[in-house]
Amino acid sequence: MDTGIFPIRFWTDFEQQFQSQFFPVNAEVDAINTLEEFSYYQGNRTVNDYLDSFLILTSDARYTDPQTLVVKFRQGLKLNIQSQIATMLFGRPADTDPEAWYAAAWRIDQARLANKAFQSTLRLTTTAPTCPAPSQSTPFSMLCLPLSAPPPIPPRPPPPIPSGGTPMDVDTVRKTCSLPLCRCYRCGEANHLVRDCPHRLDI
Numbered sequence: 001m002d003t004g005i006f007p008i009r010f011w012t013d014f015e016q017q018f019q020s021q022f023f024p025v026n027a028e029v030d031a032i033n034t035l036e037e038f039s040y041y042q043g044n045r046t047v048n049d050y051l052d053s054f055l056i057l058t059s060d061a062r063y064t065d066p067q068t069l070v071v072k073f074r075q076g077l078k079l080n081i082q083s084q085i086a087t088m089l090f091g092r093p094a095d096t097d098p099e100a101w102y103a104a105a106w107r108i109d110q111a112r113l114a115n116k117a118f119q120s121t122l123r124l125t126t127t128a129p130t131c132p133a134p135s136q137s138t139p140f141s142m143l144c145l146p147l148s149a150p151p152p153i154p155p156r157p158p159p160p161i162p163s164g165g166t167p168m169d170v171d172t173v174r175k176t177c178s179l180p181l182c183r184c185y186r187c188g189e190a191n192h193l194v195r196d197c198p199h200r201l202d203i
Helices: 011-022 027-035 047-060 066-076 079-086 098-126 169-176
Strands: none
Touching: 027 047, 047 066, 047 098, 066 079, 066 098, 079 098
């Protein structure tokens, strides 16, 4: 018969009643057995997820020895993470300091995740864009237009010839005027021009 009086007077009594009703009877034994198998290993999980489940298991198993905690945590870590921690030249955590092992594993995993995000961004920027098939509803700004070839570079014109001629022009003209057709218009003689006429100073 319900008398209206709460039967539990102390908090410790409430904890015992709660655990007996909602927790398995052999929680400690189950946790110990799990830590002796491979199912608690990190696998494809992040260090955060692995650490959360590991702390729950060690708490249920009532593991308090620091060296035992380090050994179990190290066994479950990914091989590359635990190898990096174990071979650190400076700042390597002691095998009796589980908190230092937790922090070192977390830092390494965060660096790995940041590098993975950087590499995925780099691959996106270096991949050539794919052109979707155009349709009537495709806006003009979304079309992949072919790039036009740059205009050809016109050839450079030859440098202009000075009006005064080059120093070799006179010699060239004199060589060509050695023919009988080259005749002076002043004296009528051949083989020279008017400007080279020996009679141009005659009165």
